[in-house]
Each structure stands twice: as structure tokens, then as C-alpha cells.
Amino acid sequence: MSARTLSIQKCASYEQIKVKEAIIKLLEPLGGIKAFVRSGNKVLIKPNMLTCKEPERAATTHPAVIEAVASLCHEAGATVLIGDSPPAVFGRTEEFWEKTGFAAAARNSGAQLTSFETDAKVPVKFFSNGREITVHLVKTLFLADVVINLPKMKTHNLTRITGAVKNLFGLIPGLAKAQWHKIFPRAEEFAYFIADLGHQIPVTLNIMDGIESMDGQGPAGGRVVKSEVLLAATSPVTIDLGFCRLIGLDPATVPTLSRCNQLNWGPKSFDELEFAGCPPEAAAIKNYQVPGTPPISMIPDFIINFMRRLLWAGPVLLPDTCIKCGRCQKICPADAITISTAGAEFDRQKCISCFCCMEVCPVEAIEMKSSPLLSLGLKMRGLKRRLRKRK
Numbered sequence: 001m002s003a004r005t006l007s008i009q010k011c012a013s014y015e016q017i018k019v020k021e022a023i024i025k026l027l028e029p030l031g032g033i034k035a036f037v038r039s040g041n042k043v044l045i046k047p048n049m050l051t052c053k054e055p056e057r058a059a060t061t062h063p064a065v066i067e068a069v070a071s072l073c074h075e076a077g078a079t080v081l082i083g084d085s086p087p088a089v090f091g092r093t094e095e096f097w098e099k100t101g102f103a104a105a106a107r108n109s110g111a112q113l114t115s116f117e118t119d120a121k122v123p124v125k126f127f128s129n130g131r132e133i134t135v136h137l138v139k140t141l142f143l144a145d146v147v148i149n150l151p152k153m154k155t156h157n158l159t160r161i162t163g164a165v166k167n168l169f170g171l172i173p174g175l176a177k178a179q180w181h182k183i184f185p186r187a188e189e190f191a192y193f194i195a196d197l198g199h200q201i202p203v204t205l206n207i208m209d210g211i212e213s214m215d216g217q218g219p220a221g222g223r224v225v226k227s228e229v230l231l232a233a234t235s236p237v238t239i240d241l242g243f244c245r246l247i248g249l250d251p252a253t254v255p256t257l258s259r260c261n262q263l264n265w266g267p268k269s270f271d272e273l274e275f276a277g278c279p280p281e282a283a284a285i286k287n288y289q290v291p292g293t294p295p296i297s298m299i300p301d302f303i304i305n306f307m308r309r310l311l312w313a314g315p316v317l318l319p320d321t322c323i324k325c326g327r328c329q330k331i332c333p334a335d336a337i338t339i340s341t342a343g344a345e346f347d348r349q350k351c352i353s354c355f356c357c358m359e360v361c362p363v364e365a366i367e368m369k370s371s372p373l374l375s376l377g378l379k380m381r382g383l384k385r386r387l388r389k390r391k
């Protein structure tokens with residue numbers, strides 16, 4: 001077993017007993033849970049609890065997966081903590097735990113839930129995008145003997161996919177996450193920051209929940225896809241590369257993976273993956289829709305400044321759906337949202353296209369749109385890429 005080993009198992013439903021059986025099989029090529037967890041260990045499980053939605057919406061790691069992993073750790077004699085920090089939790093942690101099913105998963109597996117918002121924070125310094133930065137991560141991360149990352153298989157409007165590497169961003173608690181969108185507004189630099197951050201985090205094991213995944217307008221408002229797969233690896237990079245392999249996405253177009261490549265972190269290409277369990281061909285996910293490379297970030301500053309009115313990509317409101325809760329306004333790192341009687345209004349001049357507002361909207365009242373000129377440019381770019389591939 002190496003960091004390049006990617007274990008794959010098919011699993012068709014979230015029936016608890018089947019999920020647990022599939023995860024036991026999934027971990028066999030990696031040495032089983034006992035290769036990672038010993039009696040007396042303290043285990044931190046980090047699922048994706050992006051938003052306060054039911055598990056069947058596929059925006060969060062399914063509780064059946066959390067419960068199965070937590071109970072395996074518990075049976076191995078460990079003390080198990082489950083924690084994550086949604087960007088817009090705003091003091092409603094218990095409500096999030098209940099609605100996402102995390103509370104039931106903890107109860108059924110003998111684990112404890114931990115709130116990252118009230119946890120002590122540890123400063124971590126590293127270089128990203130050419131500058132030294134300090135992030136404050138939850139202390140529980142550094143007190144755990146074993147950290148198990150449980151990402152959800154999803155797309156992301158900014159970073160194309162949100163998998164194992166990006167799930168580690170949740171170790172920065174709550175609203176503190178939004179400021180990093182402001183510091184690194186362009187998709188590429190933000191994705192590089194995510195990879196640079198992930199590289200600092202001591203993760204022991206990664207298990208991706210792709211039994212049901214999300215494509216299209218992820219990470220919160222996309223389509224639920226019955227992808228029927230679970231992935232496991234010791235490296236989060238291996239997981240994300242495997243995810244790309246299953247959906248037929250070129251990893252060179254995923255900026256987090258490009259940065260991992262530069263960092264010499266994890267395998268660099270599909271050829272370097274060592275598959276175990278189900279062959280990738282048998283687990284391939286057909287017609288999985290991935291958002292295009294985020295448009296604004298691909299355009300040089302001087303062009304953006306010149307053509308700002310013609311070239312834009314940003315949020316638009318579905319006014320009939322907006323309930324005027326103001327959550328988008330609170331999270332917006334660019335102070336670009338006001339709430340009027342008609343609902344949320346977006347200031348396009350201030351907007352940095354981070355899509356945090358989309359992530360936190362409880363009723364999916366925000367969509368990503370790009371201007372006609374930009375859409376045309378992207379279509380032409382896609383056409384060019386297809387033609388290049390055919391040659």
C-alpha cells in the first residue's frame with residue numbers, strides 16, 4: 001500500500017449495513033481500519049457539512065458513511081469525534097447536526113460531535129501565492145492521533161470539483177473562511193491557497209462518499225447523481241485524482257490538483273494511480289456535468305478592468321425563491337450584497353465571484369450566470385479544446 005493506492009468499491013444505497021460492509025471491503029487493500037486506528041486513539045472524523053440540508057440533497061457527506069466509519073473506529077477501541085464548520089453556521093450548529101443526520105450518526109456509533117466554532121484555534125503559517133500567511137485551524141485537529149477526511153463527491157463553481165483536498169478548508173472555522181476568498185479572489189489563486197493549506201494538514205485516511213454525488217451547480221445547488229461509489233486512499237490528492245478519473249475530467253483543468261502537482265504532493269497523473277478493489281472502468285460515472293473553468297479568473301487584470309461591464313460571471317437571484325434571510329449578505333467577503341424588499345441584490349462591481357453566497361443560501365435562490373460575451377468566449381474555448389483533442 002502506498003499513497004498512490006486508490007481503493008474503489010461500488011455501493012448502490014445508503015442502507016446502513018450495506019455501507020458498512022462496503023467500507024470494510026474498501027479499506028481491505030489499505031490494511032483495514034486497524035492499519036490506521038489503534039485502541040486508545042483519539043480519532044477526528046471530518047465530513048463535509050457545508051449546509052443545513054437533508055442528506056438526500058447530496059450537499060453533505062451522508063450520515064450512513066459517517067456512522068459506518070465512526071463505528072469501525074469505535075470498535076477498534078478509539079474515542080471518536082465528528083466535526084466540521086459550515087461557512088454560515090451562525091450559531092445554529094445543533095440544527096445543522098440534526099438536519100444533515102450527523103447527530104444520528106454520532107448517537108448510533110458512539111461518537112461525539114464537536115463544534116469547531118467553540119474550539120480553541122492554533123495559528124499555522126505557510127507560504128501561498130508568493131506570500132507568507134497565517135491561518136487559524138481548530139485545535140482538535142492537532143490533538144487527534146488519527147484524522148479521517150470524509151469528503152462528498154461534488155462539483156464546485158469556483159474550483160470545478162470539491163473533493164478531499166478542498167474538504168480540509170473546513171478546518172478553518174465558520175466565517176473566517178470567507179476572508180480567504182477576499183484575499184485570493186481569483187479561482188486559481190484561491191485553489192492554490194486551498195492546496196497549500198491542505199498540504200499542511202496531517203490527514204491519516206480519506207474516504208469519499210460518492211454513493212450519491214452532486215454535479216452541475218455544486219457545491220450546494222447541483223443535481224443529485226446516483227454514482228454508487230466509495231473511494232479510499234491515504235492521500236487526499238489520490239482521491240481527487242481518482243474522482244477525476246471516474247468522471248472523465250482532465251485533472252490539469254482542476255486548479256487544486258495543478259497546485260498539488262507543483263508541490264510534488266501525491267500522484268501527478270492517472271498513470272501514477274494504483275487501483276485496488278473495483279476497476280475504475282466499472283465505476284465510471286457517465287454524463288457527469290462539471291462547471292467550466294471559472295471564467296473571470298482566466299482573464300488578465302487589464303482586460304477585466306477594461307471590459308468589466310461586458311465580461312462578468314457572478315450570482316443572480318431567483319427572486320421568487322429568495323426568503324430574504326440575509327445569510328448571503330452576512331457571508332459576502334466583498335460586502336457586495338444588500339437585502340431589499342425584492343430580496344438579495346448583488347453589486348457586480350464589488351463581487352469577487354467567490355460564490356460563498358450560493359453555498360449558504362438555504363433555499364437555492366442564487367444561480368451562477370456569466371455575461372453573453374463571456375459565455376461565447378467560453379464556448380469557443382471549449383470548442384478549441386475539443387478540436388485539439390481530436391488532432
Ligand code: SF4
Binds near residue numbers: 323364365366
Ligand atoms: S438569496 Fe438566499 S441567502 Fe440571500 S437573502 Fe435570499 S434566501 Fe437568504
Ligand code: SF4
Binds near residue numbers: 356
Ligand atoms: S456576491 Fe456572492 S459571489 Fe459575489 S463576492 Fe459576495 S458572496 Fe462572493
